[in-house]
Amino acid sequence: xxxxxxxxxxxxxxxxxxxxxxxxxxxxxxxxxxxxxxxxxxxxxxxxxxxxxxxxxxxxxxxxxxxxxxxxxxxxxxxxxxxxxxxxxxxxxxxxxxxxxxxxxxxxxxxxxxxxxxxxxxxxxxxxxxxxxxxxxxxxxxxxxxxxxxxxxxxxxxxxxxxxxxxxxxxxxxxxxxxxxxxxxxxxxxxxxxxxxxxxxxxxxxx
Amino acid sequence: xxxxxxxxxxxxxxxxxxxxxxxxxxxxxxxxxxxxxxxxxxxxxxxxxxxxxxxxxxxxxxxxxxxxxxxxxxxxxxxxxxxx
Ligand SMILES: [Zn+2]
Numbered sequence: 001x002x003x004x005x006x007x008x009x010x011x012x013x014x015x016x017x018x019x020x021x022x023x024x025x026x027x028x029x030x031x032x033x034x035x036x037x038x039x040x041x042x043x044x045x046x047x048x049x050x051x052x053x054x055x056x057x058x059x060x061x062x063x064x065x066x067x068x069x070x071x072x073x074x075x076x077x078x079x080x081x082x083x084x085x086x087x088x089x090x091x092x093x094x095x096x097x098x099x100x101x102x103x104x105x106x107x108x109x110x111x112x113x114x115x116x117x118x119x120x121x122x123x124x125x126x127x128x129x130x131x132x133x134x135x136x137x138x139x140x141x142x143x144x145x146x147x148x149x150x151x152x153x154x155x156x157x158x159x160x161x162x163x164x165x166x167x168x169x170x171x172x173x174x175x176x177x178x179x180x181x182x183x184x185x186x187x188x189x190x191x192x193x194x195x196x197x198x199x200x201x202x203x204x205x206x207x
Numbered sequence: 208x209x210x211x212x213x214x215x216x217x218x219x220x221x222x223x224x225x226x227x228x229x230x231x232x233x234x235x236x237x238x239x240x241x242x243x244x245x246x247x248x249x250x251x252x253x254x255x256x257x258x259x260x261x262x263x264x265x266x267x268x269x270x271x272x273x274x275x276x277x278x279x280x281x282x283x284x285x286x287x288x289x290x291x
Contacts, residue, residue, distance in 0.1 A: 029290050036282050041271055048272045058278055065282055069289050110223060123249045125256035133263055142268040149265070164262055165269035170232065189226035196261040 017081040049161045050093050052150040064089040087176045103151050113193035128203045148198035152191050160191035225258050
């Protein structure tokens, strides 16, 4: 449970990691390993979703925990520890050099996802939007979704991964990335439209 | 666009808000307007269903990746070295 309280006029968030972090900061650095064990899977998943390759994801995990180890003393519990950790991970990820195989950093516009003038719009959602989800999702589709997300320009990919895969709220995502809530919403919407186009292509091809 | 029988601008305005609608981030009034439009407009209904399905697929496909065997050991060594 997260409990917000006012201490010395500042908001402090007491979460499930509060005591562990306090203990580490009070000298029990040996306990840092517990934080690593608890969160390495999460940060590795995040790395795989952002980079697509295990070597890059491993680098991200290592850099993230090293930075956390160095700067934990400066963590003031103004957010949950987990959110601060993801903030470190996103910053690390944004600093990493762009891989040539990754999508170029470009803006996605709403217009590019709007149906063209005179284009025939479907009267009904296609089969892939109507069939039960568990009948639809298989390894091949999961791989296709992963690739579609990797194809997104990074700043859109990051918002989509944080919102739709890591499960953070719009407010948390905006706070982590130092962007406004409305900016987070705009990026998420365009990212989803982009992935939807890829899915349409996949299923049209399949049909 | 080829929407017949009603205002295209409504469809466009809705297209912009579709994610907020899916995420239940619209206020009650805006939400009711979208609900009503979607009931009346089969194109927007289809658009909504494919986007909702896209979100559901992204969520459901986000399983844990197998951790490389060596990673835990690397992390332990790295933190030990940094703590010295
Ligand atoms: Zn419509």
